[in-house]
Amino acid sequence: xxxxxxxxxxxxxxxxxxxxxxxxxxxxxxxxxxxxxxxxxxxxxxxxxxxxxxxxxxxxxxxxxxxxxxxxxxxxxxxxxxxxxxxxxxxxxxxxxxxxxxxxxxxxxxxxxxxxxxxxxxxxxxxxxxxxxxxxxxxxxxxxxxxxxxxxxxxxxxxxxxxxxxxxxxxxxxxxxxxxxxxxxxxxxxxxxxxxxxxxxxxxxxxxxxxxxxxxxxxxxxxxxxxxxxxxxxxxxxxxxxxxxxxxxxxxxxxxxxxxxxxxxxxxxxxxxxxxxxxxxxxxxxxxxxxxxxxxxxxxxxxxxxxxxxxxxxxxxxxxxxxxxxxxxxxxxxxx
Amino acid sequence: xxxxxxxxxxxxxxxxxxxxxxxxxxxxxxxxxxxxxxxxxxxxxxxxxxxxxxxxxxxxxxxxxxxxxxxxxxxxxxxxxxxxxxxxxxxxxxxxxxxxxxxxxxxxxxxxxxxxxxxxxxxxxxxxxxxxxxxxxxxxxxxxxxxxxxxxxxxxxxxxxxxxxxxxxxxxxxxxxxxxxxxxxxxxxxxxxxxxxxxxxxxxxxxxxxxxxxxxxxxxxxxxxxxxxxxxxxxxxxxxxxxxxxxxxxxxxxxxxxxxxxxxxxxxxxxxxxxxxxxxxxxxxxxxxxxxx
Numbered sequence: 001x002x003x004x005x006x007x008x009x010x011x012x013x014x015x016x017x018x019x020x021x022x023x024x025x026x027x028x029x030x031x032x033x034x035x036x037x038x039x040x041x042x043x044x045x046x047x048x049x050x051x052x053x054x055x056x057x058x059x060x061x062x063x064x065x066x067x068x069x070x071x072x073x074x075x076x077x078x079x080x081x082x083x084x085x086x087x088x089x090x091x092x093x094x095x096x097x098x099x100x101x102x103x104x105x106x107x108x109x110x111x112x113x114x115x116x117x118x119x120x121x122x123x124x125x126x127x128x129x130x131x132x133x134x135x136x137x138x139x140x141x142x143x144x145x146x147x148x149x150x151x152x153x154x155x156x157x158x159x160x161x162x163x164x165x166x167x168x169x170x171x172x173x174x175x176x177x178x179x180x181x182x183x184x185x186x187x188x189x190x191x192x193x194x195x196x197x198x199x200x201x202x203x204x205x206x207x208x209x210x211x212x213x214x215x216x217x218x219x220x221x222x223x224x225x226x227x228x229x230x231x232x233x234x235x236x237x238x239x240x241x242x243x244x245x246x247x248x249x250x251x252x253x254x255x256x257x258x259x260x261x262x263x264x265x266x267x268x269x270x271x272x273x274x275x276x277x278x279x280x281x282x283x284x285x286x287x288x289x290x291x292x293x294x295x296x297x298x299x300x301x302x303x304x305x306x307x308x309x310x311x312x313x314x315x316x317x318x319x320x321x322x323x324x325x326x327x328x329x330x331x332x333x334x335x336x
Numbered sequence: 337x338x339x340x341x342x343x344x345x346x347x348x349x350x351x352x353x354x355x356x357x358x359x360x361x362x363x364x365x366x367x368x369x370x371x372x373x374x375x376x377x378x379x380x381x382x383x384x385x386x387x388x389x390x391x392x393x394x395x396x397x398x399x400x401x402x403x404x405x406x407x408x409x410x411x412x413x414x415x416x417x418x419x420x421x422x423x424x425x426x427x428x429x430x431x432x433x434x435x436x437x438x439x440x441x442x443x444x445x446x447x448x449x450x451x452x453x454x455x456x457x458x459x460x461x462x463x464x465x466x467x468x469x470x471x472x473x474x475x476x477x478x479x480x481x482x483x484x485x486x487x488x489x490x491x492x493x494x495x496x497x498x499x500x501x502x503x504x505x506x507x508x509x510x511x512x513x514x515x516x517x518x519x520x521x522x523x524x525x526x527x528x529x530x531x532x533x534x535x536x537x538x539x540x541x542x543x544x545x546x547x548x549x550x551x552x553x554x555x556x557x558x559x560x561x562x563x564x565x566x567x568x569x570x571x572x573x574x575x576x577x578x579x580x581x582x583x584x585x586x587x588x589x590x591x592x593x594x595x596x597x598x599x600x601x602x603x604x605x606x607x608x609x610x611x612x613x614x615x616x617x618x619x620x621x622x623x624x625x626x627x628x629x
Contacts (some may be wrong), residue, residue, distance in 0.1 A: 114568075120606075125607055217370030250448075294447070
């Protein structure tokens with residue numbers, strides 16, 4: 001057996017066992033948030049690592065959260081069905097916006113600005129349909145009658161949520177890894193180097209980009225829906241809009257864009273930072289966390305563009321251990 | 337936002353004229369963004385937030401320090417121009433050789449900083465200048481003087497930029513740099529200085545827009561979000577760095593927003609504008625007035 005697999009199996013077993021040993025609800029709550037946001041950040045990084053910088057993910061997350069909640073409240077559709085519907089909705093939105101972008105080679109600045117506008121527009125729509133969505137005041141899914149918690153995907157108990165979030169987080173890492181090992185990765189790397197050359201070499205540029213975008217959008221919508229189900233409260237500012245999109249970018253860049261655990265490290269740092277500031281400053285903290293985020297984002301982009309984990313792995317690379325072939329593979333990925 | 341919604345009244349012609357008036361300010365914003373993109377090859381995501389800071393500057397000078405509007409405006413323009421230059425000097429300059437996406441994301445960080453700085457420093461209350469300009473009535477139609485003033489001032493501002501770009505040495509240098517970045521430093525031009533001047537000019541345009549917008553809208557830390565995205569759409573549709581394209585696209589979008597707001601809420605005007613934008617991308621992918629290479 002490969003030592004790396006054993007290590008990850010042991011790590012996973014420890015994470016699954018954690019809530020049964022350690023039950024402090026506040027810390028479990030933080031862990032659940034970290035896991036859900038890690039999943040969303042991983043979703044972003046699947047696109048972002050290939051130079052497809054999207055600021056529209058706030059929009060996908062908003063669609064995931066609001067469609068699920070609206071279906072439940074107005075039509076009584078269980079989130080078990082509502083979440084797939086919301087994911088399809090986000091996927092369709094992604095295709096509508098991304099197809100013309102990719103088909104007509106809208107890249108770089110243009111792509112960022114278009115997706116930025118997308119998340120702005122989703123925010124506007126949520127605000128405009130305030131009769132249904134509660135507008136900027138936020139929205140609460142109806143409480144399920146007792147005993148129907150499973151059907152409504154509402155659980156009072158933190159351990160259940162922790163396990164759900166953990167499962168989704170692992171799923172996110174597996175998808176990341178699957179993309180990392182697939183032909184799509186080579187195609188996307190070629191595309192991000194030179195689109196025309198990649199097309200000339202037989203890469204279907206539009207299809208490959210759409211594939212990555214779709215995966216990323218679906219995952220982000222799932223993250224939004226889960227966040228909504230867990231918090232039982234959503235507002236346009238917390239699940240959609242430009243601020244959320246930028247928060248994703250920030251977390252991924254701080255953690256490390258090119259390594260599988262980078263987004264997770266980013267989520268740990270951002271959420272711990274927000275919590276520490278919230279505890280330190282109390283209600284005065286409004287705005288402070290974003291101020292610190294903003295400064296850190298600028299500082300990281302200028303001085304440490306590979307992120308914390310990426311840079312640490314880079315440092316390791318300078319003293320490679322020849323026996324561990326797999327580790328070298330990660331490092332190779334990190335070097336990119 | 338309420339003022340935003342009231343502006344669009346029942347009559348179609350009124351909506352059309354109001355659209356043109358709105359287009360003036362949007363064109364001003366698009367010009368500033370295009371200028372910076374054309375010369376430095378950087379997109380300031382935080383452009384609308386610079387406007388927001390300028391609006392706060394106006395609010396404080398007029399309401400707190402009691403300066404008359406006309407005296408406060410130049411200071412606000414200077415303030416935002418200085419902010420633009422500082423943004424370039426502190427954030428963009430160290431990143432000039434980095435991948436372009438990094439520069440763009442760094443300005444995204446600045447967006448966070450400016451928004452939360454405003455939240456921390458000024459609070460999240462809506463504030464306004466307390467200046468109510470009279471309403472001009474032509475027949476059944478009503479136009480507010482503040483919009484008319486904004487339109488005229490925006491046109492004057494754009495003309496001033498035009499003459500600066502065509503009639504002065506610095507302006508010529510700016511246009512030359514936007515044509516060929518490498519060769520200009522070989523020609524003995526100090527590109528760093530030109531970049532700084534361009535950034536200050538872009539900031540000044542944002543400052544002018546702030547002076548005009550503060551007459552119409554309340555200031556709050558997130559006010560930038562209500563016209564930031566639309567400005568980006570305008571710039572992309574007009575072609576980034578294309579001044580004429582941005583100018584025309586601004587009026588097209590303003591009309592769509594204005595007419596869309598006629599039938600429903602203003603937010604739907606934005607949605608309509610975005611839908612229009614997507615359709616236009618199919619028809620003219622590289623912008624309305626793409627120079628095909």
